[in-house]
Amino acid sequence: MENTNWQQFPFDKFFNVIKSYVENTPKQGVVAFEEPAELREHFDMTLPDLGRSHDEVVKDLEAYLEHARNTLHPTFANQLYAAPLPIAFIGDAVAAMGNSTMATYEAAPIGTLLERALIHNLGKYIGWDRTEGVMVTGGSNANFSGLLLARNTRFPETRRFGNGNTRFSVFVSEEAHYSFFKALNQLGIGTDNLIPVPSDSQGRMRASELDRLIKAAKERGFTPMCVAATAGTTVLGAFDPLDEIADVCKQHNLWLHVDAAWGGGTLLSTKHKAKLKGIERADSVTWDTHKMLGTGLVSSFILTPHIGSLLASQRGGGNNYLFHDGQENTLDLGPMSLQCGRRVDALKVWLSWRLMGDKGWNDLIDTLYSRAQWMAREIKKRPDLQLLYEPESLNVCFRYLPKRHYLANTAVRPIRDDLIKRGDAMINWSSRTGESFLRFIVVHPGADEKVLGKILDDVIAAGQRWEASHA
Ligand SMILES: Cc1ncc(COP(=O)(O)O)c(C=O)c1O
Structure with a gap:
């Protein structure tokens, strides 16, 4: 013992x-x-x-x-998060030690109040007076929760009877995160009924195409259920035009979910928040504070301004031992959650906010944005490198340009692998419209201009090594 x-x-x-x-x-x-x-x-x-x-x-x-x-190392730029804030680590460790469940207020009184305070505050940044929400196990599950909420609110009979013969369709931009694909599977709607809406050259959903595709789906006997826009796409970091999309949703009376898992942190910057203009018109929002704000995996929220809707959509069960005969404390978050046992993830986010303050977040986001801009300018100065997209947020998409330009696509993967094998940097790669590139995420607070400049040098050196071996 x-x-x-x-x-x-x-x-x-x-x-x-x-x-x-x-x-x-x-x-x-x-x-x-x-x-x-x-x-x-x-x-x-x-x-x-x-x-x-x-x-x-x-x-x-x-x-x-x-x-x-x-991920504490400043050359980790592979994911949409890097080193967590040290205080987030402390919060997480204490949450693990406390080992409370967020199902009921009585089991986690202060955790419940902190989570509610955070939800209110995030909602305030979105532009809502009142917000209902709950923390979930990641942005993917927040997106799933948003779609479930949309379906159960707009089509309440589906909660008990399922989708029946209704052929629902859900609209996302072709750049949207793959979690929507998974969500349609989970909801029994079927992955084929996820309609990808074409995006423009910068990766933003085309609202006119959205309108056209909704009309076409209706004509084919489908029931459009929801539009899910993205604020900060996974690969390019682009922001869908939320106001225009909200207009289309209004016209067709459709639920608007905004996946701000990545870009949500931008709302804390006075300088950059206009990129999400229109988010206040959303019916539900996904926001991962563990991404831009560095509050540690996992800190994810599903948020809605429709008070009572999340509870109505999610509640049910557990009355014989947990929520006691349906007399749950009105503060309990459990009935709104997909989970039963749930960690006190709120602690790390709350402690981080206490330490950073609104001003600290604002400065952090502004610094990260200006570093991404700096990196893009540096890439353009170097003839051996090619910038594929002007960064809209913190995703810098570029590649090494071999002397034989037609090899640019081929070189991306080996260069990336070389950097990883040597331990120089960890950067992801992607492709779009037939072009491959490195996707560098400027989210590590320690990745200053010196670090970023050195990484660019290392990419060039890796490119030259690759070229030498393919002479
Ligand atoms: C736009 C977007 N939405 C949702 C997710 C999923 O978030 P999570 O990894 O927390 O499930 C991601 C992940 O990168 C993302 O980029």
Whole structure:
């Protein structure tokens, strides 16, 4: 039983591992690359019959960190998030220690009030006076929740009886996140009924095309259920024209969901928030604060200005042991959630907000935006590089330009792999309209101009190595 005892646990030994990992991060690369077979060979994954000593498990923790991707390193630019704020780590660790469930107010009184306060505050930034919402397990599930909410609110009979013979269709831009595809599967609507709306050259949904496709779907006997616009697309970081899309939704009386998982943080910047103009007209919004605001995976919200709708859509069950005969405390968030047991994710977001304040967020977002602009200008100055899109937010899409230009697409993947294998940087890649490119996300607070400039040099060096090997 000794290993179950909190008071006797040698926390210092484990915290020292974290401390030295953080301290050594600048010296270490972002990646210690190994093929899966090598990783299996180098890392002892066996689950022992007899428990090991604390000192041995300290070594296990060190080994884990040695082989893990280091998102604290400023050259990690692979995802729409990087190093979390240190205070978010503290909040997450304390939430894990507290081990409360957010199902009921009685189990997590302060967690419940904090989550409600955050929901109200995020809603305020969207432009709503009152907001209902709940934290979910990621932007994908927030998008699913938004579509479920749309269907159950507009077609309440579906909650009990399912979709019946109604052939619903949902409209998203062709740049939208793949979670909508998954959501249509989950909702029994069918993935074929997700209608991709063409986007313009910058990756923004064309509102006129949306109107045309809604009319066409109606003519073919479909029931349009919802339009899901994106504020900050995954690959290009583009913002759909929300006001124009809201006009089309109004004309057709359609629910408007806005996926602001990525771009939502922009609302905290006085300078850049106009990019999301029209978001206040949305019926539901997805917002991941773990992305631009760095509050740590996972901090995701589904939000709506229609008070009571989320509860009406999601409630049901658990009365015999949790919500007690349907007499749930009106503060309980559980009935609005897809989950039963749920972590106190609100703590890390709330502590982060306390430390940053509105002003801190504003400055962080402005800094990240100006770095992305700086990086784009630097790319344009360097003849060996090609900028594919002017960044609308923090996604900088560019590539190495070989002397034989027609090899530009081919070179992208090997250059990226080379950077990872050498531990120089971790950058994702993508393609659009037949062109491949590196997708660099300027979200790491430590990636200043010096770091970004060095990464551009490293991309050029990797490109030259690739070219030399393909002479
Ligand atoms: C626009 C957008 N929406 C939703 C998601 C899904 O978010 P999550 O990874 O939290 O499920 C992403 C992820 O990158 C995204 O880019």
